[in-house]
Amino acid sequence: DVKVTQSSRYLVKRTGEKVFLECVQDMDHENMFWYRQDPGLGLRLIYFSYDVKMKEKGDIPEGYSVSREKKERFSLILESASTNQTSMYLCASSSTGGGSYEQYFGPGTRLTVT
Amino acid sequence: EDKVVQSPLSLVVHEGDTVTLNCSYEVTNFRSLLWYKQEKKAPTFLFMLTSSGIEKKSGRLSSILDKKELSSILNITATQTGDSAIYLCAGWGANSKLTFGKGITLSVRP
Numbered sequence: 001d002v003k004v005t006q007s008s009r010y011l012v013k014r015t016g017e018k019v020f021l022e023c024v025q026d027m028d029h030e031n032m033f034w035y036r037q038d039p040g041l042g043l044r045l046i047y048f049s050y051d052v053k054m055k056e057k058g059d060i061p062e063g064y065s066v067s068r069e070k071k072e073r074f075s076l077i078l079e080s081a082s083t084n085q086t087s088m089y090l091c092a093s094s095s096t097g098g099g100s101y102e103q104y105f106g107p108g109t110r111l112t113v114t
Numbered sequence: 115e116d117k118v119v120q121s122p123l124s125l126v127v128h129e130g131d132t133v134t135l136n137c138s139y140e141v142t143n144f145r146s147l148l149w150y151k152q153e154k155k156a157p158t159f160l161f162m163l164t165s166s167g168i169e170k171k172s173g174r175l176s177s178i179l180d181k182k183e184l185s186s187i188l189n190i191t192a193t194q195t196g197d198s199a200i201y202l203c204a205g206w207g208a209n210s211k212l213t214f215g216k217g218i219t220l221s222v223r224p
Binding site for chain 2: 004033035040041042043044045048058090102103104105106107108
């Protein structure tokens with residue numbers, strides 16, 4: 001079974017703090033993704049990565065950066081957290097091979113910025 | 115810009131009813147359409163549809179893709195309270211990127 005884990009289920013941070021959200025997958029997947037999910041807006045892609053040290057902007061990258069130093073780990077960084085970044089953050093991974101486009105999701109991190 | 119639109123945004127039914135959830139897409143270099151179910155946690159995969167007109171079925175759930183109409187439907191028959199969830203539709207296009215719709219919130223009343 002594919003397993004995608006995220007470092008925290010719940011996180012509370014103050015405005016201006018630097019925040020790290022970690023995601024680890026154990027299936028040797030090439031692709032990893034960070035989304036945020038807000039009521040009425042659905043899942044929106046922040047950043048994704050095809051390979052180690054590769055990153056691509058998604059639809060809403062402003063205020064975020066990412067790091068992928070190892071294949072299994074993809075980190076989302078909020079350089080200076082703001083209240084409008086309060087959200088549910090979901091990490092996902094997928095394989096490139098075999099024509100399988102299914103993304104496997106982690107349990108999510110509910111981030112509150114006060 | 116790729117776009118996926120789901121309708122209705124929410125609906126309430128009673129146990130035993132049949133529901134149809136709609137998804138339309140505008141996705142560059144479209145490859146597949148995926149359906150996910152999300153309860154109070156991460157989305158879980160339901161179906162992936164690549165070919166037009168071929169129904170995929172899993173128990174009381176079924177789904178079909180219409181590439182001519184750029185749309186898909188998800189049917190749930192004999193609904194149960196455990197079917198209450200958000201149903202997400204996503205289009206897979208260029209660069210292995212999924213574009214999600216906003217989701218349909220289904221509430222099944224006993």
